[in-house]
Amino acid sequence: MTVSSGSPLAPKVVRGAFVRLDEIGIGVVPQVIAFQYNPETLTRKLKPYEQPADKQGTPQDPAARAAPYDPEEEMDVAIAFDAMDDLAEPDRHPQTVISGVADRISALEMLMYPPATPSLLTSAVGALAGALGIGGGADPVPTTTEVPIVLFVWGPGRIVPVKITTFSVEEQAFNSALYPIRAKVTVGIRVLTADYFTSKLTEKGARLTAAESIAATAYRAAVEQKKVLAAVGVASTVESVLATLPF
Template sequence: MAVELNYVRAAFIAYEPGGYPDRRRVIPFRVNPESLSRTVAAEGGQRPAGVESGRGATPPASGEAPADAAAAAVKHSFTVQIRLDFADRDPALTNLDEQYGIAPDIAAVEDLMYPAQTDADASSDGTEAVRAASPRPTVLLVWGRKRVLPVRITALKIEESVFNTELHPVRAELEASLEVLGEAEAQADLAVRSALDDLGARRRELARMYYDNTAAQGSNILPL
């Protein structure tokens, strides 16, 4: 991975379209590790030739394997609780106007759900013909030093609980629903490809560690 993992807290790293690995934005945040909820699900696999779905469908011929998870893509999704508190803000962020509380922090996370602004958009005066919307930035979820996932934010629930005298929030909790990107996105995005390759390698490494250390216990397992 080309990403430098110098974070004690979790973080989103966002790359502008075509900006990997140089043009990136970093949004660190405090999390409650107990709040991470993951779902790993297999999509419906392709049906064998000659097999149709629905009423009256032809059953598979004898000896022909039905569609199952082995032929399916695996979808991986997360729900992450993000805590933002003005009191926890990095002292290095001295240029942020205090009157806005954590409104800039919230806006930075929200902005990941919108198409990235290109240089042409920034210099536009609004009189040009309508252009196709830019793609959203590529987002990596950094969850510790050895787990980096390319994700799409599918939903964001924001609970603002404390406000300053300007009615800007100074404390909030965000519930971010994330979907891990897959092979389709990796074909055209080097950041996604790199993160997926690293994630798969680490998953297999951990699984091998488990298998290697439990093989010796086979004598204690009932024969199959």
Template sequence: MASSPLTPRLLKAGLVRVEAQTGVLSEVVPLQYNPDTLSRTLQPRGASDGAPAEEATRLTGPPTETISLEAELDATDALENAEPTDDAATLGLWPQLAILERMLYPGLAAMRAAHAQAARGAIEVLPAPEPLTVFVWGRSRVMPVRLTDMSVTEDAFDTALNPIRAKVKLSLRVLNANDLGFTSWPASLYLAYQGRKESLAGRFGGRALSDLGLEALQ
């Protein structure tokens, strides 16, 4: 039975890879299930200890924001309806795990090119830039990130030892406009993200000291 058009469509969280210079999509990787928990840490950038008193309330840039989550992957449902030659039957969850893990590797072509440059005597061999990773958690949270840590626990396997159930813990650091170059296209993603936060904060509206049981601060 088709779902009712009045039923809201469940949005998927996920990661998107884009060419940093052009914004051209490279990969879209939705998470199979939305995680139950999303942990975020924001560390402000302000004056250091011993700074003059007038610097006490000054912020020197956006906070360092880190995100951690655990994604579950399960091939059980796919296996029930899979043909013998389908990826689910022959590879299990390997494709889903591989596309996440690949975000931590430089491309083979780039590695070979760097090796060839070094073999020709190049004094400085710079790694080729990788696609920009963008974390998407609903329409209000679309942010450029760097994947800083990944931990994979494979819980079950098929007869060929392909993983069919797994948990993936991801740690991400949000890349802000200072990290990316303020006028760059990737920085515009971050600025839009911060702008949405400021807009949402404005919706909270004004409150009175009386809400805190005070008539004045002193």
């Protein structure tokens, strides 16, 4: 999503977000958790494939170029929340007056919880689907112990499925009910590759859910854009580099 910086002449700024993909009887319903302020820094770490030790415990050749799967990628994202702007107009933001930024923090935290029971929205949509004869009228969302599929959105070129690996909250100021009105959330995430999802297809009778298919497609699109950007960067410097080669 995009937001204006205030001036009518200023370009719109793309706002980062987490998008939770909830499965319901008639498809996937995205729940967007947009950042109030885009983080100023984003730390990324890539870990390439390392050959495992052999049966005798001897490490394999560290210089081997085998890469049976994409590098593992992890990110650390620091997200700031501040309720002061909303509190300046309490009549327009009654929820913020009551709970500060606790609702936004809770929305992020729920990305780590399995949907043990269908949500009110899911139940309502499921009931509507049954009334319309879609999906046979059965409960579309069984109880599960898996966390939801989550996309990390950082501009149009970086929309990747992720799993939250670490989560810490620094609550910095509070209202009279002791809800935080300013906080910093640091989220560690691991990018889930397309192989993570498609590996289940090798299991007999297994198939991807709609949310898993979206996630795998998003990952492939992000990798393809990396390839394009890499090709552009190489093409822009190839002549000067070739001039320095001894052959």
